[in-house]
Amino acid sequence: MEITKTQNSRLSSVDFDNLEFGRKFSDHMIDVTFKNGSWQEPQITPYAPISFHPSMHALHYGQAVFEGMKAYYVDDETINLFRLDDHHERISNSSERMCIPSMEKEIFIDTLEALIRLDHKWVPKTKGHALYIRPFVFASEEYIAARAAKEYRYMVITSPVAAYYKEGFNPVSLTTTDNYVRAVKGGTGEAKAAGNYGGSFLPAQKAQAEGYTQVLWLDAKENKYVEEVGTMNIFFKINGKLVTPELGGTVLPGITRRSVIAQAKAWDVDVEERRISIDEVFDAHKDGSLEEIFGSGTAAVISPVGLIHHKGDTIELDRDNIGPFAKKMYDTITGIQYGELNDPFNWVHPVKVG
Numbered sequence: 001m002e003i004t005k006t007q008n009s010r011l012s013s014v015d016f017d018n019l020e021f022g023r024k025f026s027d028h029m030i031d032v033t034f035k036n037g038s039w040q041e042p043q044i045t046p047y048a049p050i051s052f053h054p055s056m057h058a059l060h061y062g063q064a065v066f067e068g069m070k071a072y073y074v075d076d077e078t079i080n081l082f083r084l085d086d087h088h089e090r091i092s093n094s095s096e097r098m099c100i101p102s103m104e105k106e107i108f109i110d111t112l113e114a115l116i117r118l119d120h121k122w123v124p125k126t127k128g129h130a131l132y133i134r135p136f137v138f139a140s141e142e143y144i145a146a147r148a149a150k151e152y153r154y155m156v157i158t159s160p161v162a163a164y165y166k167e168g169f170n171p172v173s174l175t176t177t178d179n180y181v182r183a184v185k186g187g188t189g190e191a192k193a194a195g196n197y198g199g200s201f202l203p204a205q206k207a208q209a210e211g212y213t214q215v216l217w218l219d220a221k222e223n224k225y226v227e228e229v230g231t232m233n234i235f236f237k238i239n240g241k242l243v244t245p246e247l248g249g250t251v252l253p254g255i256t257r258r259s260v261i262a263q264a265k266a267w268d269v270d271v272e273e274r275r276i277s278i279d280e281v282f283d284a285h286k287d288g289s290l291e292e293i294f295g296s297g298t299a300a301v302i303s304p305v306g307l308i309h310h311k312g313d314t315i316e317l318d319r320d321n322i323g324p325f326a327k328k329m330y331d332t333i334t335g336i337q338y339g340e341l342n343d344p345f346n347w348v349h350p351v352k353v354g
């Protein structure tokens with residue numbers, strides 16, 4: 001790999017006490033080109049604008065996928081990455097669905113380690129804050145025929161972040177929608193494809209105009225079964241059990257979701273991955289068996305849900321307090337990520353930077 005270091009670090013311009021999600025970017029980025037049928041030598045270069053032709057394929061047909069990961073400060077010598085194999089597997093699956101060549105795992109990991117070593121001072125030291133890592137791949141060919149491109153760019157940029165939602169760790173509010181769907185079976189819903197997010201912004205904006213944080217997506221066929229939130233997966237604690245929608249092709253296979261399930265099972269909590277209707281959630285609230293609702297995601301971590309609106313009805317949980325299970329899950333998963341707790345699952349990938 002070829003590394004070109006910046007001569008002008010922008011680190012001193014960052015106010016680490018007032019981080020906004022995804023607004024500031026660290027000094028370096030990864031840039032790998034795919035052409036002539038293979039990935040070329042990886043480059044790490046100063047973070048800078050890139051140039052492309054107006055005919056660049058991805059701009060026209062949205063052949064683009066991405067990942068979301070985080071780097072966690074442990075001490076001045078160690079930065080932890082999390083579940084790298086799973087993130088690599090997911091970007092490979094997303095790429096396959098979008099007809100994009102997969103990035104080799106060794107390059108994925110080696111370039112990430114090199115980037116983190118170079119920009120480790122950008123990893124915030126405050127617990128709960130992290131360096132968000134955004135790998136993405138897009139069709140870079142100068143060609144507008146509607147077929148899969150033959151040239152791509154894989155890039156990784158990073159951004160020091162605090163909580164994703166403006167609510168912080170306070171409960172967020174969700175609403176279902178009658179007018180829009182996020183994903184259908186056979187579509188691209190389980191891929192982290194750029195267009196899935198682009199298509200969700202209008203409904204999200206409408207939900208926000210009505211005072212909700214995000215849309216709670218229901219299935220596209222019957223508008224009945226809960227799927228996900230678009231920026232996170234969702235969990236319901238009902239009668240002591242943890243229930244989450246099964247994946248089934250329309251739900252993003254969240255890495256934090258997978259971690260929550262593994263951790264809950266390790267605590268001997270029953271976990272059900274199955275279809276759950278929005279009516280079942282409302283009924284469980286009515287009969288008092290709905291204990292907690294929370295979302296999970298890399299950006300969202302564990303985000304408690306305090307309110308769900310559906311067709312004029314609203315369920316409200318304790319909106320001032322975080323449920324004890326969500327809190328314990330947050331403390332445990334972040335404890336593992338920040339190297340404060342043992343890592344029985346071998347999730348953490350430490351990078352020595354000192």
Ligand code: COI
Nearest residue numbers: 068069231297298299300
């Ligand atoms: C993540 O959690 O990393 C995501 O990709 C969600 C995002 C749209 C901010």
